[in-house]
Amino acid sequence: MARISSAPREVRRPSRTAGRSGQGKVALPLVAPAMILTAVFFFVPMILSLVWSFTTYNGMIPATWNGVTNYTDLASDSVFRTAIWNTAVYAVVTLAIGPALGLGTALLLNRGVRAQGVFRSIFFLPVTLSLVVVGTMWKVLLADDGFINQCLALVGVQGPSWLNDPSTSLLAVSLASVWAGFGFETVIFLAALQGVPRDLYEAAALDGAGRYRSFRAVTMPALRPTLVFVYVVGIIGSLQVYDQMYVMTRGGPLKSTTTIVYYLMERFQRFDLGTASAAAYVLVVVLALLSAVQLKLARRNS
Amino acid sequence: MKTSGKALSIGLLTSALFLAGCSSPSDSGGGEASSSASGTVTVWDYYGEATPLKASIEEFSEAHPEITVDYQAFDYESLHSKFPVAVAAGEAPDLATVDMTWIPSLAANGLLGDLADVSQGMLNGEPLEDQYSDGANEAMHYDGQLVTALYDFDAYALYYRKDVLDAKGIDVPATWDEFIDATAAMAERPSDGAAPTKYGFAVQPDTFHYSQYLFQNGGSILDSDLQEAVVNEDAGVEALDYMQSLLTEGGGIYWPDASTQIAGIKSEQIGMFINGPYMMGVLKAGVPEQSGDWAVAPAPIGEQEGSYLGGTGLVIPTGAKNSTAAWELAQWLLQPDQQAYVYTAAGAAPATNAALELPALSASDPYFGGQAPFSVFKDAMATATHFPYVATWGDIDSAIADGVTSVLLGKESAQSALDSAAQTANAALGG
Numbered sequence: 001m002a003r004i005s006s007a008p009r010e011v012r013r014p015s016r017t018a019g020r021s022g023q024g025k026v027a028l029p030l031v032a033p034a035m036i037l038t039a040v041f042f043f044v045p046m047i048l049s050l051v052w053s054f055t056t057y058n059g060m061i062p063a064t065w066n067g068v069t070n071y072t073d074l075a076s077d078s079v080f081r082t083a084i085w086n087t088a089v090y091a092v093v094t095l096a097i098g099p100a101l102g103l104g105t106a107l108l109l110n111r112g113v114r115a116q117g118v119f120r121s122i123f124f125l126p127v128t129l130s131l132v133v134v135g136t137m138w139k140v141l142l143a144d145d146g147f148i149n150q151c152l153a154l155v156g157v158q159g160p161s162w163l164n165d166p167s168t169s170l171l172a173v174s175l176a177s178v179w180a181g182f183g184f185e186t187v188i189f190l191a192a193l194q195g196v197p198r199d200l201y202e203a204a205a206l207d208g209a210g211r212y213r214s215f216r217a218v219t220m221p222a223l224r225p226t227l228v229f230v231y232v233v234g235i236i237g238s239l240q241v242y243d244q245m246y247v248m249t250r251g252g253p254l255k256s257t258t259t260i261v262y263y264l265m266e267r268f269q270r271f272d273l274g275t276a277s278a279a280a281y282v283l284v285v286v287l288a289l290l291s292a293v294q295l296k297l298a299r300r301n302s
Numbered sequence: 303m304k305t306s307g308k309a310l311s312i313g314l315l316t317s318a319l320f321l322a323g324c325s326s327p328s329d330s331g332g333g334e335a336s337s338s339a340s341g342t343v344t345v346w347d348y349y350g351e352a353t354p355l356k357a358s359i360e361e362f363s364e365a366h367p368e369i370t371v372d373y374q375a376f377d378y379e380s381l382h383s384k385f386p387v388a389v390a391a392g393e394a395p396d397l398a399t400v401d402m403t404w405i406p407s408l409a410a411n412g413l414l415g416d417l418a419d420v421s422q423g424m425l426n427g428e429p430l431e432d433q434y435s436d437g438a439n440e441a442m443h444y445d446g447q448l449v450t451a452l453y454d455f456d457a458y459a460l461y462y463r464k465d466v467l468d469a470k471g472i473d474v475p476a477t478w479d480e481f482i483d484a485t486a487a488m489a490e491r492p493s494d495g496a497a498p499t500k501y502g503f504a505v506q507p508d509t510f511h512y513s514q515y516l517f518q519n520g521g522s523i524l525d526s527d528l529q530e531a532v533v534n535e536d537a538g539v540e541a542l543d544y545m546q547s548l549l550t551e552g553g554g555i556y557w558p559d560a561s562t563q564i565a566g567i568k569s570e571q572i573g574m575f576i577n578g579p580y581m582m583g584v585l586k587a588g589v590p591e592q593s594g595d596w597a598v599a600p601a602p603i604g605e606q607e608g609s610y611l612g613g614t615g616l617v618i619p620t621g622a623k624n625s626t627a628a629w630e631l632a633q634w635l636l637q638p639d640q641q642a643y644v645y646t647a648a649g650a651a652p653a654t655n656a657a658l659e660l661p662a663l664s665a666s667d668p669y670f671g672g673q674a675p676f677s678v679f680k681d682a683m684a685t686a687t688h689f690p691y692v693a694t695w696g697d698i699d700s701a702i703a704d705g706v707t708s709v710l711l712g713k714e715s716a717q718s719a720l721d722s723a724a725q726t727a728n729a730a731l732g733g
Binding site: 266269270271 | 382383386387389390407411412413507556558559562694696697700704707708711713
């Protein structure tokens with residue numbers, strides 16, 4: 001037995017090594033263009049940006065080292081603090097409503113609805129639209145005399161000046177983003193739901209589980225990896241939000257829709273590349289920490 | 303309108319060609335420099351589709367076969383972000399159109415060449431400074447250097463629906479007090495206290511429009527040494543209070559989004575606004591059905607006349623490879639007959655004194671009921687001043703705009719909002 005089991009190993013080992021070095025010779029030139037492009041357009045700018053975050057670089061005159069001043073300036077900048085708050089509010093609103101709406105829609109569609117494909121396409125359609133198109137469309141709908149306020153007027157409610165009032169602007173942009181994005185979650189949840197084995201539901205039914213009980217005991221555990229994926233992708237996306245703010249409100253009024261990325265883009269446009277890079281790295285660290293916590297929680301739960 | 307505009311440009315083109323044919327080599331654009339200028343000139347232009355440069359450059363290329371022009375079009379934002387980086391990286395164009403509000407940050411970083419070197423103080427054979435207004439000459443200098451030659455200018459005047467004003471028997475307002483009354487009388491509201499739904503005056507919460515009232519009230523944004531913000535002094539506070547009173551006592555409509563202004567004009571929600579000469583072109587293209595209904599008057603004054611001065615400047619960056627030929631082209635673009643394209647192609651206002659005297663610009667304009675609106679902007683330019691030339695102007699501009707927005711939304715008092723703006727401005731100035 002020992003001889004038989006060790007023999008293939010001895011045979012395999014050299015052949016695998018020979019194959020690897022042979023493949024390596026062929027593979028290296030094939031992957032080199034992609035590697036070089038990734039290095040030039042991804043890693044080099046990342047490292048440069050990290051270096052700039054410790055300098056006064058403005059893209060025009062040589063950079064001067066200024067230690068952690070950009071980071072301490074950020075900590076004392078009330079606009080940056082507002083941007084962090086706005087980003088957090090946006091993330092909470094969109095991640096509270098978006099996935100819930102996506103899951104609800106997916107559950108409805110999963111109940112053998114006729115023309116399921118058509119509905120799936122309809123819900124997914126906004127995801128395929130450019131955020132500039134979505135932003136422009138909602139800007140028109142949310143105008144003072146726009147469709148939304150005209151509908152509210154029909155039921156005797158005078159709608160607010162959604163995008164011009166600092167107390168409603170962030171909510172309005174967040175809800176427009178939910179509309180644009182929840183179709184993605186619908187499709188992902190629907191695919192996951194269709195992958196849950198039928199026999200689990202049958203077994204649960206035999207054990208006397210009702211609809212709610214089988215949702216909690218069968219559906220939710222089966223959806224957990226999908227939920228983690230949706231939230232990881234959702235948090236990364238919502239913390240990087242920029243397009244909607246640029247199109248709908250330009251970060252205003254009174255910085256009420258200035259997010260972290262909007263803030264750093266503004267610094268870039270004013271050629272304050274040091275501060276902009278520092279803000280970008282603060283965001284990278286926050287995203288990395290949040291993603292790590294989420295993945296750890298997901299692993300513990302599973 | 304389209305036919306007459308076309309006829310006008312054909313007429314101008316014919317007269318330009320005729321003049322080019324008649325003039326001797328020494329008095330054609332550039333004069334003696336033309337003998338030494340040759341090679342390729344790279345031009346970066348942010349004007350967009352309606353650029354007046356293209357037509358001018360085509361004629362320049364015919365008149366100067368020894369110079370090849372490599373014309374590259376950019377949009378406004380792209381040129382703003384690419385120009386400084388390209389110049390710093392040694393890949394500067396030879397000539398570029400830039401917004402005058404960019405001048406401080408570009409010049410402070412040493413990206414703009416001194417035009418005095420290449421021009422020797424002369425423009426098309428005449429002293430350069432004699433060919434611009436005092437305000438324009440001042441705006442073209444940074445730290446004693448001639449960093450740009452103004453190509454088109456922006457200074458504010460009052461646009462109003464003359465047909466409505468006449469029908470309601472309202473006189474054209476000349477002072478701040480008359481202006482509040484006129485806007486109140488002109489605006490139509492669904493009920494007392496409601497915002498105007500017709501013929502309102504657009505109150506725009508930005509630094510450009512606030513400065514109109516600030517300068518007219520004898521105020522300034524920074525002190526004369528550009529060391530400290532003075533926008534929160536009495537003149538500034540009064541100006542902002544006045545701006546707010548246009549909303550509370552006059553017929554003002556809060557209009558924060560400039561991109562929707564033309565829609566407001568089309569729906570007749572806006573019947574009056576204050577803006578620069580480029581809006582003449584925007585109105586003609588955007589609301590041709592209101593032809594004959596509009597007129598332009600000097601902006602109603604407070605203590606004194608005054609406006610912000612902006613526009614487009616021609617710059618030759620440091621590191622330009624062919625600055626001699628670039629100046630040759632710049633001079634061509636600043637000849638009166640070429641400057642006419644600024645009006646005919648872009649609907650904007652050419653900047654040189656001679657161009658402002660062109661018959662085409664003083665002709666009666668049917669869109670403005672036979673008025674010759676250019677003279678109004680020309681007068682506005684005479685008393686206009688540019689924004690302070692400090693490298694961190696972007697931060698100061700944003701702080702003031704936020705202060706103005708805050709007051710117009712009723713969030714805080716003018717004094718408190720401008721104190722905050724001044725504090726931010728002082729921090730940006732390094733104080």
